[in-house]
Amino acid sequence: MQFNTTYNKIITDENLMETVQHGSNGYPFHFYYDNLALFDFNCIEWHWHTELEFVYVESGTVTFWVGEKQFALSAGNGVFINSRILHRFYSPGQAVIPNFVCMPSFIAPPESFIYQKYVLPLISSPLAYQIFQGETGWQAEALSVIKQIIAVQDRVSSRELATSSLLQKLWLGLYENAHITPAPCHTDASASAQARLQLMMQYLHQNYARDISLDELAGYAGVSKSTVLNLFHRYLHSTPINYLIKYRLNEAALLLSKTEKKIATVSKEAGFHNVDYFCRLFKKHYHLTPTGYRKKKALTSAVPRSDFLAGHDVFSLSESGVLCPAPLDTHA
Numbered sequence: 001m002q003f004n005t006t007y008n009k010i011i012t013d014e015n016l017m018e019t020v021q022h023g024s025n026g027y028p029f030h031f032y033y034d035n036l037a038l039f040d041f042n043c044i045e046w047h048w049h050t051e052l053e054f055v056y057v058e059s060g061t062v063t064f065w066v067g068e069k070q071f072a073l074s075a076g077n078g079v080f081i082n083s084r085i086l087h088r089f090y091s092p093g094q095a096v097i098p099n100f101v102c103m104p105s106f107i108a109p110p111e112s113f114i115y116q117k118y119v120l121p122l123i124s125s126p127l128a129y130q131i132f133q134g135e136t137g138w139q140a141e142a143l144s145v146i147k148q149i150i151a152v153q154d155r156v157s158s159r160e161l162a163t164s165s166l167l168q169k170l171w172l173g174l175y176e177n178a179h180i181t182p183a184p185c186h187t188d189a190s191a192s193a194q195a196r197l198q199l200m201m202q203y204l205h206q207n208y209a210r211d212i213s214l215d216e217l218a219g220y221a222g223v224s225k226s227t228v229l230n231l232f233h234r235y236l237h238s239t240p241i242n243y244l245i246k247y248r249l250n251e252a253a254l255l256l257s258k259t260e261k262k263i264a265t266v267s268k269e270a271g272f273h274n275v276d277y278f279c280r281l282f283k284k285h286y287h288l289t290p291t292g293y294r295k296k297k298a299l300t301s302a303v304p305r306s307d308f309l310a311g312h313d314v315f316s317l318s319e320s321g322v323l324c325p326a327p328l329d330t331h332a
Contacts, residue, residue, distance in 0.1 A: 001033045001098075001154065010047045016086065016198040018049040027160060028103035029167075031153045036062065037094040041250065044089040046201060048194075051101040052123070053081040054170070056146050060095025064088070067128035067194070068235050078132040078146050080174060085128045086194050086235065098150045106164070107171050118175050125180045126190065138177040145170040196221045197231045204244050208251065209271045214240060248272065249285050256290055257297040263290050 011019050022030040036042045056078040063072045065088040104123050108114035132139040152162040200221050218225045232240050252270035264275045272278035282290050
């Protein structure tokens with residue numbers, strides 16, 4: 001199979017909802033043969049969509065962030081991600097991850113008895129994801145079906161019908177074995193929390209080049225400062241200031257690799273007021289100076305790698321005071 005190279009950047013709206021349409025109204029299914037090395041920083045960044053998603057790790061090791069959880073899967077394992085769940089994928093090196101997304105209506109029409117009894121209870125349940133590993137019988141069977149779905153994408157004559165049939169088989173195994181419990185109150189609360197987090201993340205993305213206080217961020221989302229801290233810790237395993245600094249470094253690395261702007265200009269445009277401080281943080285994060293990073297990028301033409309948001313807070317809050325005159329004070 002040929003790697004997907006035409007769609008390797010996630011585009012989202014102001015709520016981090018992915019804006020691309022996967023498949024068509026008549027055939028709401030799409031298959032992607034992805035290599036994370038082809039994405040900026042080996043990463044498919046935070047996003048969500050109404051489609052269901054199934055991912056198979058063909059090679060490499062991938063760290064997944066799904067809802068409130070973080071986990072790593074090695075080659076031969078897979079995962080189902082439910083509709084409307086915030087998620088992100090990252091690998092430190094090359095990782096091939098065939099994956100497919102489909103609307104729930106691809107399994108059965110929404111007005112049908114099949115949909116109401118077997119699809120709706122699962123997509124409206126608190127189940128954010130389901131890992132598939134070969135050591136468990138039904139999960140091994142699910143992995144086998146996932147690989148069959150991947151394989152039939154090269155079958156021109158009957159690909160769509162074979163895909164539909166196999167996906168129903170996959171869904172049956174998931175429905176019969178996954179832990180599904182109706183909990184509308186929990187689901188509503190979780191969805192509200194995730195929506196507020198999405199708002200705050202997007203606000204930081206749009207305003208990263210200027211100073212942002214914790215009060216401002218809390219006011220924008222309509223929550224208390226303690227709630228801001230709780231949501232970032234609960235879903236991202238980070239603090240707002242660490243998230244912001246890592247995002248700024250990510251943007252700085254892109255500027256270094258794609259422009260000839262001076263280091264001082266890159267530092268300023270990425271939101272750092274002090275170029276020396278920026279250089280120290282950049283070297284600490286990428287293990288190269290900004291100049292060294294740019295030279296390496298120019299020589300190798302390889303996609304830069306990063307552990308941006310890889311679950312490690314490498315910046316202290318005392319350092320954040322140097323970053324912003326009105327810093328995100330996580331002790332407030």
